[in-house]
Every structure is written in C-alpha cells, then in structure tokens.
Amino acid sequence: MNLVQLFILQLLAHMLADFYFQNDRLAAQKNTHGFRSPFLKWHILIVFLLSWGLSFQAYFIYGALVIALTHYIIDGLKVYLNRSKWLGKYAFFIDQALHLLVIVVVTMGYGLYLGINPWWEMKLSAHSLMIIFAYMVCLKPSNIFIKETLKAYEIKVPGTNDLPNAGKLIGVLERILVLTFILLGEFQAVGFLIAAKSILRFKNDDILKAEYVLIGTLISFGIAILLGTFVELL
Incomplete structure (x- = not known):
C-alpha cells in the first residue's frame, strides 16, 4: 500500500460515513442541533471505525482518532454556520472542504512521519x-x-x-x-x-x-x- 491508496481509502471512509451511513432525517437533525444531537455521537463513532478499518493498519488508530475528533467539532459547529446570513447557503461546501483538508493533512502526516505498514496486503x-x-x-x-x-x-x-x-x-x-x-x-x-x-x-x-x-x-x-x-x- 502506498500513500495514494491510503488517501483514497480515507476518502471512501468519509463518503460512506457522511453520505451512506446517515439518511436525510438524521443529517437534518445533526445540522439543526449540533453538539446536542443524539445522532452526532453515533455518527462520529462510525467515522472513527470506518477511517481506522479502511486504513488496514493498526497504528492509524491515532490518525482515525484525529479525523473523528475534528469531524465532531466541524459537525457540531455547523449549526452556527447554517444560521449565518452570508455563509449559511454555503455550509455544505465549507463543511466538506474542512473534512477533506483534515483527511489530507492526517494522511500525509501519517504516511510521511510514521510510515505505512498495513496488516493486510492491498490487492x-x-x-x-x-x-x-x-x-x-x-x-x-x-x-x-x-x-x-x-x-x-x-x-x-x-x-x-x-x-x-x-x-x-x-x-x-x-x-x-x-x-x-x-x-x-x-x-x-x-x-x-x-x-x-x-x-x-x-x-x-x-x-x-x-x-x-x-x-x-x-x-x-x-x-x-x-x-x-x-x-x-x-
């Protein structure tokens, strides 16, 4: 496995968590209540498990924790972004851009400083x-x-x-x-x-x-x- 493969896998993990493992009703609840949303904690758990699982390496647990924690902060604060008169209609794009930025930084940092050592050979x-x-x-x-x-x-x-x-x-x-x-x-x-x-x-x-x-x-x-x-x- 190389850095590009790891990055694509993390994009897949994010897409599954943000688009496939939540429906419109749960997403709306999360966007309305922020940190007070009962679903937000479950969503972050899903983000963490998918990020770590699809990395196929034990030590990426730290990277997955960073991704999940920042995801929690971004999603929790999105409620305030939605209420903004000027930025509210761009909330979705800002939210996704921030998540993507975190994935890029974490993946690059992990690959460059800790090295990629998967427990399963990527075919x-x-x-x-x-x-x-x-x-x-x-x-x-x-x-x-x-x-x-x-x-x-x-x-x-x-x-x-x-x-x-x-x-x-x-x-x-x-x-x-x-x-x-x-x-x-x-x-x-x-x-x-x-x-x-x-x-x-x-x-x-x-x-x-x-x-x-x-x-x-x-x-x-x-x-x-x-x-x-x-x-x-x-």
Missing part, C-alpha cells in the same frame, strides 16, 4: 480504488451536491407533475453511463447521451423547467466527466 491498485470511489460518488453524494449547488444559487424547482425522485434516478443513471463511457474511451457516446436526454425531456413551451433540468444536467455530466478524468490520470 487493489490506486486506479482500481479510484474507479470504486468514482462510481460511489455518482450515486447519493452527487445528488446531494447538485441539490446544495442549486440551493446556494437560490434556484428553485419549477412546478412539475413528474414522478417523485424520478430526476434523482435519472441523474444517477446518466452519471454512471457517462463515467462508464469515459472509462471505456467511448467519448462520442457521451454527446449522444446528452442529445438523447434533451430530446426526451424538454418541450419548447416549458422554458423554466428546461432551464432547471439543463442546469442539473450540466452539473451532473460535469461531475461524471471530472471523475472519469481523475480516474484516467491514476
């Missing part, structure tokens, strides 16, 4: 780990990122009679397809997918909805393209 390369990470980002985390981006720019969903959550499912499927096409080198298929969605989703007299879907589509495709590019760089 997956950094490239393979990045592929797993990219596909996982394409699911729930991307939906939340898009929602928070639209919220930050104060873009509201226009009136619609579409099926509930249909847009989320379409977004997930299109990101998976785009990422897969990029990894296979079929770049022309990405353009075909954009054209196909445009024909199926838009009507000439539905300008507001068309603009809203276009914004979401561009962000969604952008996420998948960037992920595919990062994967190919490893």
